[in-house]
Amino acid sequence: MFKGKTVEDIIIKNLEGNFNKLSMKWNSLSKNARDLIYKMINKDPLKRPSIDTILEHPFFTENAKLDATLTSRFQ
Numbered sequence: 001m002f003k004g005k006t007v008e009d010i011i012i013k014n015l016e017g018n019f020n021k022l023s024m025k026w027n028s029l030s031k032n033a034r035d036l037i038y039k040m041i042n043k044d045p046l047k048r049p050s051i052d053t054i055l056e057h058p059f060f061t062e063n064a065k066l067d068a069t070l071t072s073r074f075q
Contacts, residue, residue, distance in 0.1 A: 040054065
């Protein structure tokens with residue numbers, strides 16, 4: 001996500017919260033994955049979600065439902 005010509009460039013972009021959301025890797029992620037990552041990398045640590053909030057995010061809850069459905073079909 002963070003691109004730069006040098007490690008220093010990457011660190012500065014990281015600290016500024018300046019990242020390239022339009023990269024092919026970013027676009028290949030699900031909407032829920034992108035939303036969760038975006039919230040987790042907020043520049044302001046006080047605005048980042050807690051671990052409890054992260055685990056309640058649809059990225060985890062919807063994937064857990066899918067996993068349970070698929071697992072039950074193979075039993």
